[in-house]
Amino acid sequence: MKLNEHIAISTPSLLLVPYEAHHVPTYHQWMQDPEIQSATASEPLTLEEEYENQLSWRTSTDKLTFIICSPLPSSPSPTADIAAVVPDDADTPGKMLGDVNLFLYPYEEEEDEEEFSDGPVPRGVVGEVDIMIADKQNRGRGLGEEVVRAFVGWVWGCRGEVVGEYLSDKLVDGKEGGEGGRVVVPELRMLMVKIGEGNEASLRLFRDKLGWEQEGGRNYFGEVKFVLRDVGGWVERGKKERGEVVRYERGGGKV
Structure with missing residues (x-):
């Protein structure tokens, strides 16, 4: 998505930056x-x-x-202006720790099946979260929990823009699909994660620390699914752990 191309998220323990070309060699x-x-x-x-x-x-x-990435040198206070994150400075290879991703799909639970019959735009959207901490020495420090809370908090806070960009290539003759020409704006209905049954660290993270609910058992691919349906309530309960949004470009400031 282009939505986050100038967005970074800063917490006392980490910095999230958009995936840029200069990150590719380390990621590779x-x-x-x-x-x-x-x-x-x-x-x-x-x-x-x-x-x-x-x-x-x-x-x-x-x-x-x-x-x-590793956190910025000092944690800004909630009321202070935040200097822009400078690419190739705050996110050099030595400061890169992993990645966190969101994949969007139509929400296809049984009660919504008829909603898809009148056009290509779903009534609801589900987001699949995926997180990787690349370096073993950075695992087991609680970093994954803080990443997910900061990331999901940001996604929920700008869910209209997230879903809007998702919708942007699903227009028919320049208009959203819907009944009688009425505009249909999908809602972000829930989040989910699929974890390999042998990945005990990730299972503990989403089940025990984050409190997401297991749905069903092991699937064909040996994965266990956890879901978060009350995203807004979950974010509100953890609002103290949300990060500060910072511009990811030279000469910017607090967003």
């Missing part, structure tokens, strides 16, 4: 690790393919990603 190096390939159900790409993949993340309307 991470993805050569068989353990990470297994955990993310990914196949290794060539460096050229990884650059193409980065561009896809920027231009696709159904997926959004941030690179997880």
Whole structure:
């Protein structure tokens, strides 16, 4: 998505920045690790393919990603102006820790089936969250919990813009699908995550620390699904852990 191309999210323990071309060599190096390939159900790409993949993340309307980095040198107070994050400074290879992603799909639960019959635009949207901490030494420190809370808090706060960009390439003759020409604006109905049954750290994160609910059992691919339906309530309960939004460009300021 283009929505976050000038957005960074700062917390006392981390910095989330948009995935840019200068991140690709480090990201490509991470993805050569068989353990990470297994955990993310990914196949290794060539460096050229990884650059193409980065561009896809920027231009696709159904997926959004941030690179997880070490925190800014000092944590700003809630009332202070925040200097812009400078690319190639705050997010150099040595400061990159992993990534967090959102994939968007139509919400296709049984009660909504008829809603899809009148056009290509769904009534509801579901977001699938995916997180990776690349370096083993940074795992087990509570970083994953803070990443998810900051990321989901931001997504929920600008859910209208997220869904709007998702909708932008699903227009028919310049208008959204709907009954009798009425505009249909999908809602972000829930979030979900799929975790390999052997990934105990991620299972504990989403089940025990984040409180997402398991739905069903192990699927064909050996994954367990956890869902978050009351996204707004969950974000509100953890609002103290939301990050500050910072411009990701030279000469910017607090958003």
